[in-house]
Amino acid sequence: MDTSAFQAWVHEASLLITEHATRLTELDSAIGDGDHGINLRRGFQAADDMIEKSESDTETPGAVLRTVGRALISKTGGASGPIYGTGFRQAGKALGDVTEVDAVLLGSALEAAFNGIQQLGAAQLGDKTLLDALGPAVVAYQAAVGEGGDLAAATRAAADAAERGLAETIPMLARKGRASYLGERTIGHEDPGAASTALIMRALAMVAAGETS
Amino acid sequence: MDTSAFQAWVHEASLLITEHATRLTELDSAIGDGDHGINLRRGFQAADDMIEKSESDTETPGAVLRTVGRALISKTGGASGPIYGTGFRQAGKALGDVTEVDAVLLGSALEAAFNGIQQLGAAQLGDKTLLDALGPAVVAYQAAVGEGGDLAAATRAAADAAERGLAETIPMLARKGRASYLGERTIGHEDPGAASTALIMRALAMVAAGETS
Amino acid sequence: MTEGLGLVGIVLVSHSAALAEGAAELVQQISGGATVVPAGGTDDGGLGTSTARIEAAIDDAEAGSGVLIIPDLGSAVLSTRAVLADLAGETTARLVDAPFVEGAVAAAVAAGGGADLDAVAAAAEEARDAAKF
């Protein structure tokens, strides 16, 4: 994947999140404060704008992701801002200044995102956060690469795993973020952040497969 | 003391507090939030107005004090509002519906005020509050009455004792109210509430001695 | 206040109108329909407390299951007690010693879940020990 593929990923993620913003917000209304779709649409649209207008440094895949991270942190407005922002920044750092990213390097970037988010928010797997979608996605991605899969295959495996991970958040009890205030009442609902992670991973798979708009 | 003497007490107290409002506020600036004079002037002027305009029931000494209590509670705006308000109300209740108050009954009313304030705010003597002026005043009053003193003598003794009590708050460390946040830094200053109590007791002594404006 | 019908109501007594209103707005977002009413500032909107505002807020917050009152500083406690002494017998409102914002969040979530006044008060008190990170 080259720089323009990463730009396409951000654009596609922004489109998917905008399309599903209402659902994300509804999920957050059930177990949080009802703003996740609004927050993330604002954040991703800002990130996408920043990249399209080349207001910032977007000359390498790593620079694109680092710019997205900055935009998400400063524009999102909810917990998901620093969380996703840190993920994208760490991923961008893992990519360094290469101009072409292969399947192995992308795997390292996804791992760096997971670790950065884990360190920032101190959530464990099973705490009903977006890590419960991102964790399985990273594992599935690495497994696919290990079996010789290319970028398209590995990112598809990751997106599928993120969706399964999302489904598995339903019976979980939220232990982090605003949803944790609701305790038992969070059981029976998808985690909004896990739902947005599934969309972002799907966008990546679409771009890697050349299926984007 | 009849009903009009109690009305005169409130009026005189309001005048004295208005006259000394700046000093009270300065004392509160040193160890609190700098509003005691403003608060109490507002409260006493409201009480005085309410009584002058006979907007409320002011037909007996007890009714006058209960009305003052209500006015102070609702108009003062600081901790001193509920504190003085409760004091006047309890004093008013102790007077019942008599039309003429003798030295013994006034002593019971002053004791009721002290106890009501103590119960509301849970301050102990020595905590650097207005109780450190009111407590000595009540004791001195009762001692004067015990020695056969009349209303004028007993209230003068009370006012003098309140002023001595005020001076004794200087080395105390505040343990109640907003001043308590400042800990050691409250040592070396008069307590603003003790200063206003000394004024209110002085107003009472002036009225009992027939020296009022 | 039909939204919070049957739920415990919450009153936030503060020396600042903005503080009470901001906290109420934030908490209302996650209160699951329980009513959260600010009672901040003096009658003329300055820094201080108003017994009239407190009394009106208790009235607004009552939805049939009692009212929990959370004060910001010690003198809000005194004003609230003066109001409660006036309402003696006529109200089930209860004052709780809890952190203002954190207690309000915990109480509102408990109230929104249908907890009774004892449980809502306990939730507010326990907020004292909850870690933010």
Place this chain on the structure above:
Amino acid sequence: MTEGLGLVGIVLVSHSAALAEGAAELVQQISGGATVVPAGGTDDGGLGTSTARIEAAIDDAEAGSGVLIIPDLGSAVLSTRAVLADLAGETTARLVDAPFVEGAVAAAVAAGGGADLDAVAAAAEEARDAAKF
């Protein structure tokens, strides 16, 4: 901010602009000259946090002796950490786990008395256990 020169500054990070501003106004009254800066709401003033506001507030509160940051809810912690990660090395600002209003009052009083950052942070943390009545 010449008033608080040499004193520890305080930043109040809240999801609500009104909450942060009301708390800052209340606390400033008794802070003995220490600077208390609100950082509440999103960039457009809605409910949420703004890293730009947090960063600007840290800057405003710095008077040479460090800055203590008090967050209202857990997600204010995340935003603040993101800001601090950016400023790494360039700031002595420190995030503390303390009750928002009560911690701010205690911290501001300590700061106003000339306490250093460790002592101001400790005062904020201890506010957790202070009784209101």
